[in-house]
Amino acid sequence: MINRSFKPETRLIVFTDLDATLLHQHSYDWTPAISALEIVESKGAELVLASSKTYSELWDFAEKLGTQAPFIGENGGVIAIPNCHPLSSHTPEEPNHDGYRILTNGLSREKLLQTIATLRSEFGFRLQGFADWSAHELGKLTGLSIAQAQKALRRQASEPILWQDNAEQLVLFEREVELRGMKVIRGGQFLHVMGQTDKADAMKQLLACYESSFPQAKFTSIALGDSENDVGMITQADFGVVIPNPKRTEPLVLEGRNIIYAPQAGPAGWNTVISELFESL
Template sequence: MPYLDDPLIIFTDLDGSLLDHHDYSWEPAQPWLDRLATAQIPLILTTSKTSAEVAALQSALQLTHLPFIAENGAMIHFPASWRPESPVPGARYADIRHTLEELRHRYDFEFRGFGDVTPKQVAIWTGLSEPDAALAMQREASEPLIWFGNDLDFSHFKKCLTREGLALTRGGRFWHVMGVDAGKGPAVQWLAAEYQRQRGKPVITLGLGDGPNDISMLEAVDHAVVIKGHHDHAMPLSRHHASQVFRTSEFGPHGWVQGLDHFITLPAREIQK
């Protein structure tokens, strides 16, 4: 198990993981956030949220000096001190919306995306305030949607998206449409490699997430924390050994804390506190 003074990088999902599923609070995780900050361990927010949403959270969490991964890996945002070219080719939001509208018109698919509704409706779907819902609608490379049709049409819908170079990933509340090569896993792998290149030595990666859209991230890291989710979706991973995968018994930030307690060994001075 890694120690707090090892060359760790932590990638964390937000909703239902670091943030409570219902009230979006991270208060139970604050002691660990403080420890990570003191130890200068990068905490990379890795989320389905937009860059506009994450920027506000980064500021509140005092993480603005770090990169973050947004829109399920379709976007990587770098701080001002970084100058790499974004490795995620992705698909532009306008192109995704155009494709979705064409498919819906052609096949009468029954779904609604963020681009179809008002901030008030997004607020109802998500539990966000309307101003925060407006931030969630400032999308650059992915579209969340709710499917209302039947399973047969859904299977056809997925095949149509594949032909258009797009893919679906399942989040806690929504399906997310994005470029076929995008995803949390590829973004995590690229960013971990960039940290290793900058530091000139190997890094140890740990990931925490609760939803199916986190699986590629959890497969890409050295140590994976599967946080108990408010859903009934399977969370299968290719690894099962306790040294690599830990499944929490708590939800949200309480589970987040359980995961770090399980994997990260604290110095004796911390344990004695």
């Protein structure tokens, strides 16, 4: 098993989305990216997962992928840093029983749910969210097992919703949400209601921690993603990688310094781009 613990000579940091980026959009398989993941490991690079998934779900993926780097959950609402990692000194939080220190950004889920309930009754919006579903119902919608769905429901700083109303009402919903200090971001299957933070903010926060922990080092960031919720991260990294998503009606075209478009979707595209890029870094 790969052991991706932090190495003092580490200079490359890979921030990656999971669904439809490192993971196949239906099967959640990442094995087509194994050879690139091994290159990432052999270069001593950090592998930072950055997803709309929860802490509990990402904990599992970090284990499976053998990464001991910090990870970003709930679209930037949660940052988890292993207690044994050099960056853990940047947070005053005590480690939890899994050995992670958790930072939350934006708004608590409780506050988000209160606001969504208020808007629903005031405007009659037709929508359903994770808070409305059992693990069984969520499993049916997403293809997750019951155990996985239970972990997906354990949220701290965001609420994914399924929009069941028309496009006009969605514009109104987005405006009302913004007036209340929150925002809506469009992921693959769900809209995510959360505080004013995103994956790019969390990426920058972590990069600042790496830089202050290792002031002599010059870090290079690489960010990969397939959806709107990845755009900030992709355009603000030193190298941004767009993974095509076959479900999109229009391809994601971005302005940025070094944007690379993967030739294939999901983990196959991840593998091609990272293998080629790491040869030149």
